[in-house]
Amino acid sequence: MPGWHDALLPWRDDDGLAVIGITEEQHPARCRLFAQWKGLDWPILWDPFNLTESKVVPLHVLIDEHGIVRGVNPTAEALEEFLLGEFPAPTTPRAEHDAGATLLEVGAHAQGSFEDLHARALSDLLWRVPGRMDAAVDTLERQAIERADDPRYAFRAGVARRMRYDSVEREPGDFQAALDHWTRALAGDPNQYIWRRRIQQYGPRMDKPYPFYDWIATAQREITARGEVPCELRAALTPVELAQPADFRAGDGGASEPDPSGRIQRADDGWIAVESAVAFDTSASSRVASLHFALRPRAGRAHWNNEAEPTIVWLDADAAHGRLDRQLLESTSRPTAAVSDELRSFTAELELADGVDTAVVRGYALTYVCEDVDGTCLFVRRDFAVEVTRP
Amino acid sequence: MKHTLALFALALLSPAAVGQSPYRVGAPAPELRLPDITGEHTLDLADLLGRKVVLFEFASW
Numbered sequence: 001m002p003g004w005h006d007a008l009l010p011w012r013d014d015d016g017l018a019v020i021g022i023t024e025e026q027h028p029a030r031c032r033l034f035a036q037w038k039g040l041d042w043p044i045l046w047d048p049f050n051l052t053e054s055k056v057v058p059l060h061v062l063i064d065e066h067g068i069v070r071g072v073n074p075t076a077e078a079l080e081e082f083l084l085g086e087f088p089a090p091t092t093p094r095a096e097h098d099a100g101a102t103l104l105e106v107g108a109h110a111q112g113s114f115e116d117l118h119a120r121a122l123s124d125l126l127w128r129v130p131g132r133m134d135a136a137v138d139t140l141e142r143q144a145i146e147r148a149d150d151p152r153y154a155f156r157a158g159v160a161r162r163m164r165y166d167s168v169e170r171e172p173g174d175f176q177a178a179l180d181h182w183t184r185a186l187a188g189d190p191n192q193y194i195w196r197r198r199i200q201q202y203g204p205r206m207d208k209p210y211p212f213y214d215w216i217a218t219a220q221r222e223i224t225a226r227g228e229v230p231c232e233l234r235a236a237l238t239p240v241e242l243a244q245p246a247d248f249r250a251g252d253g254g255a256s257e258p259d260p261s262g263r264i265q266r267a268d269d270g271w272i273a274v275e276s277a278v279a280f281d282t283s284a285s286s287r288v289a290s291l292h293f294a295l296r297p298r299a300g301r302a303h304w305n306n307e308a309e310p311t312i313v314w315l316d317a318d319a320a321h322g323r324l325d326r327q328l329l330e331s332t333s334r335p336t337a338a339v340s341d342e343l344r345s346f347t348a349e350l351e352l353a354d355g356v357d358t359a360v361v362r363g364y365a366l367t368y369v370c371e372d373v374d375g376t377c378l379f380v381r382r383d384f385a386v387e388v389t390r391p
Numbered sequence: 392m393k394h395t396l397a398l399f400a401l402a403l404l405s406p407a408a409v410g411q412s413p414y415r416v417g418a419p420a421p422e423l424r425l426p427d428i429t430g431e432h433t434l435d436l437a438d439l440l441g442r443k444v445v446l447f448e449f450a451s452w
Contacts, residue, residue: 008445018444020434025450028428034451035428043434045425047448052421053413054448061412063420063444067437072414082443090419126426127433194450201452212452 011083012042022047024057024194026162026201026235030213033231037219048163049122049156056193066090118143122156125163133169137161144181151188155195158182166235175277175292183391186282196282201241204288204349207281208245213237239332240279240290240347248288248325248351255328257314258366259381267380271302271369276386286390291315293346295365295382302369303339305377310334311367313346321359322388325349339370350388358389420444 011017021044023031028046035044062071062079064087071078109115121139124132137160144157158181165174182199186192201212216237220230277292293313297303304311311331317324329346344367352359362385370377413421424435436444 016442018439018442020436020439020444020446022423022425022446022448023428023450024448025452028430031451032428043432044428045423045434046428046430047423047425051423051425052448056412057449059412059414059446059448061414061420061444061446061448063436063439063446065441065443067419067440069414069416069418069420072412072416079445128430197450197452210452215451 017083018042021045022052024048024050024052024054026159026198027166027233029231029234030216033216033219033223033233036228036231037215037223046126048159049126050152050159050194051122053152054194055189055191114143114146121160125160133164133167134171137164141177141181149188151185151192151195154181154188155185155192155198158185158198172273172275175275175294179277179279180391183280199279199282202238202277202279202290202292203240204248204279204281204290205240205243205246206248206288207283208243211242211244213241214244216242236343236345238292238345238347240292248349250323250351251325255326257316258312258328259314259364262381264366264381265378267302267369267378267382270298271371271380272297272365272367272382274365274382274384276384278386278388280391288349288351289388291348291350291361291386291388293363293365293384293386295344295346295367297341297369299341300372302371303341304335304344305338305368305370306335306340307338308368308379311344311365313363313365315348315361315363317350317359317361320353321356322350322352322361324361325351352388352390358387361386361388420446 008017008019012019019042021040021042023044024047025031026048028048031044031046060073061069062074062082064070066087066089068087068090070082070087074082109119117139121136123129124136140153140157140160144153147153158178161174161181162178164170165178179199179202182195186195186199189195200207200209216233223230273296275294279290279292280286281288295311310333313329315324315327315329326348329348331344331346333342333344335342350359350361362383364381364383366379366381368377368379420436422435422437424433426433
């Protein structure tokens with residue numbers, strides 16, 4: 001793409017050629033960092049809901065001065081012809097509105113109609129209207145059920161749930177609900193590769209066509225070296241989004257369980273919230289899954305104590321039902337402050353045994369926390385379990 | 392005006408992939424109005440009538 005960017009520079013001006021990007025990804029800040037890194041200075045629009053309905057990227061589209069498409073993924077010769085050519089005005093008038101125009105046009109439909117509510121929900125989320133997140137998510141989820149025969153609505157409901165997961169308004173189960181909606185959407189249109197990538201982004205290594213965001217560390221380093229401040233990412237990167245494609249491999253059989261006899265004091269859900277999500281590979285067999293665990297101290301009850309060892313997680317699965325790639329995980333979160341309350345994420349992979357559709361993964365976290373009320377600090381164990389069921 | 396296009400690094404897709412595009416040659420471009428990635432601006436493709444447009448649809452991954 002930077003090749004396009006550089007080559008089109010001489011053609012661009014305020015009245016002539018316009019260069020526009022549309023990104024089909026969940027997190028706009030990551031694309032913003034990419035644009036900063038590559039020096040892309042043209043407008044880039046954010047289309048997380050796949051409103052363009054493209055099924056693959058990248059796409060390069062040539063549109064003439066009358067709004068008519070003149071080329072898709074052109075050769076260099078066709079592009080040059082487009083830039084130099086003149087195009088006649090269409091003889092038939094352009095339709096006043098097409099589906100794409102009215103999809104987001106609040107007020108274009110009867111108030112309270114399905115289309116009106118859909119447009120309002122999408123607009124509220126795309127333009128981040130304060131206080132509208134929950135209502136918009138509810139609308140899109142209800143509509144995904146009402147139009148269960150149209151997988152686009154399931155995809156959009158999944159995008160909405162993941163948006164809320166990445167916001168301060170997150171609700172338990174948002175991430176898993178997003179994955180479930182996307183899985184249903186993809187089942188309805190298996191050739192929709194943009195939807196497939198949204199699952200693969202969080203899925204196991206064996207299903208990754210490429211590492212999704214491994215370029216970010218290089219980008220941040222090179223931007224900083226230029227004397228600029230890299231764009232803030234907002235939504236934290238998870239290890240699976242950086243992972244290289246690789247076959248599943250059961251591992252660390254030699255790892256020692258840190259609390260085999262269960263002697264360490266238990267912390268209940270009132271202190272530390274644990275959320276899990278399971279992202280299966282998108283192949284027809286769906287045998288390998290990424291397991292996502294997120295721990296956070298309950299607001300007003302506890303906070304992390306960072307003056308001791310990092311949080312660790314131990315996982316175990318019944319060998320008859322599945323194999324884990326790792327059992328002992330360590331938090332990558334290393335706050336410099338003495339106390340903190342950030343989300344601590346852990347990921348592992350599970351391969352279901354042949355002929356098995358469900359496995360239960362049990363585990364626990366060992367961590368240092370301090371009570372908010374009287375300041376008592378303890379080393380505690382937080383138990384949890386997740387049922388992993390093939391979609 | 393003629394510029395050399397020899398350096399263009401075109402990301403050519405297979406014919407099947409082109410078939411998965413909503414853009415049809417000879418048909419009007421979809422009318423889309425979306426926020427930009429900064430969240431500070433909104434762009435409506437219809438506002439660009441009268442100008443030629445090269446549109447890149449992509450993802451940073």
